Amino acid sequence: MQIPFTVEARPDTGLNNAKLGIWLFLASEVMLFGALFSSYILLRVNADVWPKGHEILSVPVAAFNTVVLISSSVTVIMAWASLKMGSLSKGRMYLLLTFVLGLVFMCVKAYEYNHKFHTGLFPSESTFLAIYFTLTGLHGLHVLGGMIVFAYFWGPGSKMWHSEPEHFTNRIEVAGVYWHFVDLVWIFLFPVLYLL
């Protein structure tokens, strides 16, 4: 039994199943983070005092992380482009690079969290820290999820290239769309939490 349009696009929609699926999934993610950002606004508007982000958090560290994450969005595109041009080895190299950049981001995040905990800044300390840890924590889980996906496609998942190269390339594209979203969420988080 073959499910239609797993690889090729359906003519009247111009999409294959996975691409439509990932966009719908991201629509749901927008609602998830949208609800949290709305909560942030509501809590902040109602608060008597609200600290400026840079008084508590380190802007240079977060700026560095922003660069790391944006670079990883470039490398994931390069991975897809390399596969489109038929080179698995280059594609895998860029996948690995994306994974490593994700790892760097997570390590920096772990350093930041650790620093906060050592100076006694826990989520229970204030509403600002509570929403900071919740938003960045949930975003971190999304980064981790993406890293697992890239590790799989770099490793055992890449076997698919030899039997169905187009299907494999589509998978990287879809994973890349997700990765851009994770990147985009951070681009909102950075100013909202660190700068404003």
Add this chain to the structure above:
Amino acid sequence: MSAADHHEAHHQQGFWRTYIFSTDHKTIGIQYGLTALVFLFFGFCLMLLMRWQLAYPGQPIPVIGGLFSDATMPGGVMLPEFYNSLGAMHGTIMVFLGVVPLAVGAFGNFVVPLQIGAPDMAFPKLNMASYWCFFAGGVVMLYSFTAPGGAANSGWTSYPPLSDIATTGQTFWLIGMVFLITSSLLGSVNFIVTIIQLRAEGLSYMRLPFFVWAQLVTAFLLLLAFPPLEAAGVLQLMDRLAGTSFFLPSGLVVTGDVLQVSGGGSPLLWQHLFWFLAHPEVYVLILPAMGIVGEIIANNTRKPLFGYKSLVYAVIFLGFMSFIVWAHHMFLTGMGTTISAFFQTTTMIISIPSVIILTVFFISLWGGRIRFNTSMLFALGFLPMFGIGGLTGLPLGLSASDIPLHDTYYVIGHFHYVVAPGTILALFAGIYYWFPKVTGRVMSELWGKVHFWGSIVCMNFIFFPMLIQGLMGVSRRLYDGGASYDFAEPVIHYNTMMSHAAFALAVFQLPFIINFFVSIKKGKKVDDNPWHATTLEWAAPSPPPHGNFDAIPKVYRGPYEYSVPGAEKDYSPQFEAEA
């Protein structure tokens, strides 16, 4: 099962892959259906315990009471804390583990791919993951009864600050909900992609059966409305586990002491996030039911649905509107008059498409040669019952009349009319209607009719008195059913009669349960299209093999071409070419 033999090449999978960890949409649909029916029955049993307490407050429950521990029912007498748990879990289980999985997980999974002529869902593995997430969520919810302090006891709405400081059961509730939300996310993506991408050749959107339309809109509601509740669930988990104060205001006093938290949170934030999900959720409960009723009415009146296009546009409009009515659950929170005017207006507007849908079904009966079989009786029963549910909702949608009615039994009566004699009757209709497609056999008509008449009569004796009690001002969630209030005195004696009706309702489910299992083995065997229906699922063998159709069907016409003038027979299936 000769058709299945053709597909033997695909079928060489062991017991576990075929029946337990199956990726076949039909097996998953059956898994969803059986699990959801078990949860429906379980949730109903919780209610029976509560109804005993309401009818005979403080008296020991005979026989069954002795089976419970001293922490819940010492000497067979229910403790107030246990009553609260039962109420919260009855609501949670009925909505999230019973009705939605049956309406969407079971009927959607089994019927939608067949009705659009697809070999399976677009993502079979995600489909399996969706079921097992649902199952895990159900296990967590059941396990929470063993937690210290019992299961969640802050109501199915879990309003903070109470839920923030409630016993451990609430944490289990939140974790269970995260599993259920994940399950519905995976399911809804799958349904939308399947319906958009896998329609058979010739099956344009305006040729889709109404049931498929209802499932498509439902899937969008699940996809976009559930994540805010997930966000709220994460925030409440943080409050409970990490000591944050998202929903805890400053200076909250608990048992005489000021709570030592950072404070500054907003209990209303939870209500907004919760109802942003839970209002669309109401339509998740009702739309698949309407879809089922539409199929059955067209089939048993032997004529096309009146106004198919109005139905489709109404259901799409309903889907959009359901996202901007949520605060009508919150008129009592002291929101400004401008805001409540907005939500009153949208609420009145959303009743229009519901009325269109119901009117279309009523007019469709006009001039039909109606076959009063069991599934049609249930579908016909749905119409006036949902009508009562809808009309009793109007006073709740207007702030002036909602404020005195808020949190009274009137509200309970209203939404039970929508969901119990409304949705659940429609779901039973669907079970009797599609049973021959799933098993190749029909269920007993006689016992089906006993089940129908018993259920609809009992349900009205349970829910109609609630409306009267509520108008007298009796609040919901009272351990003694209102006995301690003088103003409840004229209507309090209804409780005994309502509870007896609930026990009778339980008895009338026995013919269904026996009929269901006996018919799987011993029901009368029928051909692939026993109801002489027009939609694509009846082109597949019964039960459909892996991959569904012997040859992928082509679609030549609209979904409900019954009694076409000049045609040989009184139904012209979508899958048969013009003669």
